[in-house]
Amino acid sequence: MKRDKNKSIDNEGLAEPVDSAPTSSDLHEAGPSETTPNPHLPEETVHLIVFKLGAEDYAIRIEQVKEVTVTPNVTRMPRTPDFVKGVANIRGDIIAIMDLEERFGIRPVIDANSSLLTYTLVIEAKDYSIGVVVREVPQSLNLSVSKIDKTPAFLQDINIHENYIEGIAKVDNRLIIVLDMFKILTHDEISELTE
Amino acid sequence: MKSREQEYKEIFIAEALEYYDALNRHISDLEKRPQDDQVLAEIFRLLHNLKANAKAIGYLHISDLSHKLETAFSLIRNKELSFSDEVVAVLFDGIDLLGDLITNIDNDSYGEPDPVLLRNLDIIVDNLSGSTIELAKVQRYNTSKNLSLSDLIYIQIKKLDHMLNLVGELMIDRDRVLSISRELDNDELKSVSSHLYRITEELQYSVMDARLVSIGSLFNKFPRIIRDIATAEGKTINLSLIGQEIQIDRNILQIITDSLLHLVRNAITHGIERPEEREKKGKSREGHVSLVARNDRDNVVIKLSDDGKGIDFKQVRKAAVEQKLVASDVAAGLSNSDLLGFLFEPGFSLAKEVTEFSGRGVGLDVVKNAIDSIGGRINIDSEKGKGTSFTMQLPTSIAVKGALLFEVADIFYAIPLIHTESVVAMETDELHEVGDVLLADVKGETITVVYLNELLNAPEETMRLGDKTKLSGLIQNIIIVSYNNRKLGLIVDKMYRQQDIVVKPLSKPLDTIDLYGGVTLLGTGKVCLVLDVPAITRYFIHRR
The missing domain is CATH 2.40.50.180 (CheA-289, Domain 4)
Structure with a gap:
């Protein structure tokens, strides 16, 4: 079943609602610190879904996210790489559920107060979908493109393949790592599984 | 459900009517361009197929008439008969009669085909370029004809694939609805969902049935293929085919086609011995290969047997050790059926020489992968000196x-x-x-x-x-x-x-x-x- 191009965000059970994403991105601004350099020329903005992996903020462009849902019942698949949590039935489609913390070796932050509820971002690649589990409620954020630093110098020092990182955004003293999910899916996961 | 014969007959009639339409079209073209070889060749092909099909199913009037027409057209093609007005009239009449015979297959009161017309056809064939042909007048057929469309349609297998996928999805949802209705314990819901169950089941079988083809559509290609391979190898092969009428999903048949061809080639090049060698062993000069299909519960079993030299277990054991598939001490203790398993290992080969038809490194592993991919099974049985048989167990339907x-x-x-x-x-x-x-x-x-x-x-x-x-x-x-x-x-x-x-x-x-x-x-x-x-x-x- 093909869902239409408008992304649906499942609000059910979310502690704070996430914006249901409008395709026009001119209305929404992330925070007070964002300023537009030239008010007469509306700047190009990018709409991100922000989520936590370990203690850090990560983000994906909303175009790459098909939907956000409370993580459904996941059936474990024995003898698959650890970052494959299993398969789940999301609206009749059976898709693979991935754990990016496991994938990138990010130490999970176990907070005694946090609920057991996790969320799944359904990412739509060219001819298939994949689910990515995140611990906290994902948030939506509009940002001007200029806020994303595409080539920070430290990229070579970290353990996530630099190709997967589209850039680093700084908003309100927060540092957000913007991932390119398509590159993660096309390159790496598949070759890992065929080994 | 209709019997298979009835179904074959309907298919024949539909195809024959299609041929008839095509013949009418082409002969009209030919009248305008009598020199067009392509049109002639096409007419020739249509008549030839019609003759063969009619003969196979037992409609001798149709096959005889097609034969006469075919002869006439072959004379025209060889320029031994000119496409003159009189000849054209007779040929048009003949094709009309053909259409008449096809539409009246089920009509017992139709009687014999018009003898006058048949004689006219004989006359034009026999009186080669004869100047004075005495053609009797025949009643015109074309006047009181009804136009009708065929009862059969061609459909792309892709569309049936899509339907089958949808039925699969529907069945999953149906089971879910059924289980929910049991939980809720609502009588009305239960009765609706059990009705839904029956309908989906019937739908499933209808779609599966629409995808079935007879195994004969593949088997019947083998006599010619086997003849060619046998000729190249200097062997004579007697092929027996059994169970052509068994039905199987078209895609499954498609997937095993290459495998079966591969196995048949192997059987002839490696299995069956040369005639002299067979005589020495006290076998008939002619090698025997049989392809047998039968139903087994929900599956279809295809068995390919030859009466050739069989598999040399010693050689398999040796090759398995040489190709490092097993340690030599372990190999010594393996049973024959364990050894046969090695034949399916990637790259495993017993062939010493490469011939035009086999031994090019494409092993039985390819065959097994194809059969695995559709959830089937393959087994080998072999006795040295007596022959080898491959048994493939295939699901009737994919989904x-x-x-x-x-x-x-x-x-x-x-x-x-x-x-x-x-x-x-x-x-x-x-x-x-x-x-x-x-x-x-x-x-x-x-x-x-x-x-x-x-x-x-x-x-x-x-x-x-x-x-x-x-x-x-x-x-x-x-x-x-x-x-x-x-x-x-x-x-x-x-x-x-x-x-x-x-x-x-x-x-x-x-x-x-x-x-x-x-x-x-x-x-x-x-x-x-x-x-x-x-x-x-x-x-x-x-x-x-």
């Missing part, structure tokens, strides 16, 4: 499979019935720790048994497949599966039932994991993993 449902470590699994031999319950005491595996005596046969939970879930470094203490409970449920001439018992935690399941292939990026043939959704909405028996057997052997 729906009978499967056994069970549970291991709280996960639901299914194994397609085509790979299961039997199910036994056994006391833990009856299992024996031998070396690093468990053995059980099942009906007099010693079978290796493995605890699936250990095989699937224990960390690979600490996996202990020969440790009975890993088992829980006093009674063990064991599914005996069979693959590649070898049996393996799988101990499961909970055994459920037998059920028809719709296997959904795993989507990317999981599709590269070969341990699972796919997934299915149970009525409860739970995901059930479909274990791939070939892969699980390979994994087990690899672990040990």
Whole structure:
């Protein structure tokens, strides 16, 4: 079943609602610190879904996210790489559920107060979908493109393949790592599984 | 449901009418351009096919008339008969008569075809370029004809594939609705959902039925192929075909086509000996190859047998050791049926020379992969000096499979019935720790048994497949599966039932994991993993 191009965000059970994403991105601004350099020329903005992996903020462009849902019942698949949590039935489609913390070796932050509820971002690649589990409620954020630093110098020092990182955004003293999910899916996961 | 004969007849009539329409079109073209060789060739082809089809099904009037027309057109093609007005009139009459015969196949009161017309046809054929042809007047046929459209349509297999997929989805939802209606215990809902159940089932069978073709459509290509290979090899082969009328899903037949061709080539080049050699052994000069199809429960079994030299087990043992598939001390103790399993290993070959038709490094592993991919099975049987036979067990339909449902470590699994031999319950005491595996005596046969939970879930470094203490409970449920001439018992935690399941292939990026043939959704909405028996057997052997 093909869902239409408008992304649906499942609000059910979310502690704070996430914006249901409008395709026009001119209305929404992330925070007070964002300023537009030239008010007469509306700047190009990018709409991100922000989520936590370990203690850090990560983000994906909303175009790459098909939907956000409370993580459904996941059936474990024995003898698959650890970052494959299993398969789940999301609206009749059976898709693979991935754990990016496991994938990138990010130490999970176990907070005694946090609920057991996790969320799944359904990412739509060219001819298939994949689910990515995140611990906290994902948030939506509009940002001007200029806020994303595409080539920070430290990229070579970290353990996530630099190709997967589209850039680093700084908003309100927060540092957000913007991932390119398509590159993660096309390159790496598949070759890992065929080994 | 209609009988097969009735169905064949309808197909024949529909095709024949199509030919008739095409003939009418082409002969009108030919009248305008009598020199057009292409049109002539096409008319020739149509008449020839019509003749063959009619003869095969027993409509001799039609095949005779087609034959006469074919002869006339062959004379025209060879320029021995001119396409003159008189000849044209007779040919038009002849084609009209052909149409008449086809539409009146079921009409018993139609009687014999018009003798005057038939004689006219004979006259133009016999009186080559004769100047004074006496043609009798015949009644015009064309005047009182009705226009009608064919009862059959051609449909792209792609569309049927799509329909079958949709039916599969529908069945999954149906099971879900049924299970919810039981939970809710509402009578009206229960009656609606049981009606839904019946309708979906009927729909499923209708779609599956629409995709069936007779195995003859593949078998009938072999006489010619075998003749060509045999000629090239300097051998004579007598081929017998049995069971052409057996029905099978068109895509399954398509997938095994290359495999069957490969096996047939092997049988002729490597199996059947040269005539002189056969005589020396006291066999007939002519080699015998048979292709037999039959139904077996829900499956179709195709068996290819030859009466050639059979497989040399000593040679297989030697080659397996040389190609490092097995240690030489282990090889010495292997049974013949274990040895036959090596034939399916990638790259394994006994061929010493490459001929035009076989021995080019494409091994039996390709054949087995094709058959595995549709969830079928293949077995070899061979006796030295007597011959070899390959038995392929194929599902009739791709989408729906009978499967056994069970549970291991709280996960639901299914194994397609085509790979299961039997199910036994056994006391833990009856299992024996031998070396690093468990053995059980099942009906007099010693079978290796493995605890699936250990095989699937224990960390690979600490996996202990020969440790009975890993088992829980006093009674063990064991599914005996069979693959590649070898049996393996799988101990499961909970055994459920037998059920028809719709296997959904795993989507990317999981599709590269070969341990699972796919997934299915149970009525409860739970995901059930479909274990791939070939892969699980390979994994087990690899672990040990």
